[in-house]
Amino acid sequence: MKKIAVLGSTGSIGQSTLSICESHPDRFHPIAFAAGSNLDIVFEQCQRWRPQIVSVATEPLADKLSTRLKQNGLTGIEVVHGTAGTVRVATLPAVDFVVAAIVGVAGLEATYAAVLSGKTVGLANKECLVAAGDLILAAAREHNVDLLPIDSEHNAIHQCLRAGTAAEVKQIWLTASGGPFRNTPLADFDRITPAQALKHPTWVMGQRITIDSATMLNKGLEIIEACRLFNLPPSRVKVTVHPQSTIHSLVEYIDGSILAQISVTDMRLPILYALSWPDRVASDLTFDLAHLSQLDFQTPNFARFPCLRLAYEAAAASQNHCIALNAADEIAVAAFLNGQLSFNGIPRTIERVLALTTSGSPASIPEVLAADLLAREQASELVANSQVFSS
Structure with a gap:
């Protein structure tokens, strides 16, 4: 029985993780949650688990949740808050596996702390490795921690890589749906509305990741x-636009063989793979081969x-540029959603911030967060002061 901590329990990945736990109660049991501000959902999760x-x-939300739990006879649940609280959840001694699914860099400190505590980590938060990949991977090596990708593309690559050694890999291919605008005339891009950009053709996701899919920043x-x-x-990580989203990614080997991972477009499958690794567990997440009747691939x-x-x-x-890319995008996407x-202002903002960024690699998580904050401030100033981004 693996005991699970879910960082981002009220989000789509968090709820899908709990669905997997529900389907496999003999294998997985969630014992720690980190949520945001949705008290109704987290209260229901506390009732169930x-x-x-x-x-x-925040502390006021923690007080409200504590009161609500007591009023309903739910005792023995410790309620904490903020970054320190999330770190407590991620490092709880009884936890075996941490699902890191908090969007953005908000979950960075807790994910890093989980690695330092020797927990196996399922990564559904790509921003952690984008912003602090060198630090997290060094810590994982030092503490002999497995980092298992939950993102469908990286999870697919992880599965395909089981067929050969690292020296046998020529390159990997990440598939992309192309989002809702892969055929939209470029002249129309400045008239794209948030409502249009939030209509992803394949996946149901949060707002930021849906917009990022439309721009392909994701x-x-x-x-x-x-x-x-x-x-x-x-240079050895390629992207191909695959509108059907049935092939989740591919690995090309030096002998010319290409292995693809194919499955339903349901995040429960990569979550189950990560939770049960190195084993595979039976599920009802079956794929209809009739959906392979048409497979299109395009160069982005x-x-x-x-x-x-x-x-x-x-x-x-450099690592600083990766931090700036993510931070500037988060500010730009929020500005787009707010009108x-x-x-088109999203990539323009990011490009300006990258031009202001100096090369470097932070030596600690506080340095990563400082670089992130600087890029956010630069992006916010550009959005507020430059008319070029609003038309």
Whole structure:
């Protein structure tokens, strides 16, 4: 029985993780949750699972949750809050496996702490490796910790890599749906609305990741994450647009063989794979081979998806540039969703911030967070002061 901590328990990955625990009660039991501000969902999770500890965003929310739990006779659940609370959840001694699914760099400190505590980590947060990949991987090596990808693309690569050695790999291929605008005329991009950008053709995801999929910045972050996870240079991490999203990624070997991972577009499958690794566990997540009747692959166009180009440039530049790429994007996407920025303003903002970034590699998590904060401030100032981004 693996005892699970879920960082981001009220989000889509967190809820899918609990669904897997529900389906396999003899294998997985969640005992610690880190949530944000959705008290209704986390209260329901406490009712169902009776965790040892739960963390929420702020002290007032923690007080409200504690009161609600007591009023309903739910005792023995420790309620904490903030970053320190999330770290407590991630490092709980009884936990065997930590699912890191907090969006953005908000979950960075807890994920790093989990690695330092020797926990096996399922990574559903690509920003952790984008911003602090060198530090996290060094800590994982030092403490003999397995980092298991939950993102569908990296999970697919992980599965395909079981067929050969690292020396036998020529390159890896990350598939991308192309989002809702892969065929939209470029002249129309400045008129794209948030409502249009939030209509992803394949996956149901959170707002930021859905917009990132539309700009393909999400795939750019995955390039950087793949470089870290699989110890490959950016030149050996390729992207192909695959609208059907039935092939989740591929590995090309030096003899010309290409292995693909195919499954339903359901995040429960990569979560189950990570939780049960190195074993495979039976599930009802079956795939209909009739869906393979048409498989399209296209080379991504950097003119249409400049964020992809910017990600390759950041990956080749330095860790600071990777931090800035992610931070600037988060600010730009929020501005787009709030109507402060056009769709094209997202890559323009990121490119300006990258131009302001100096090369370097932070030596600690506080240095990573300082570089992240600087890039956010630069992006916010650009959004507020420059009209070029709003038209």
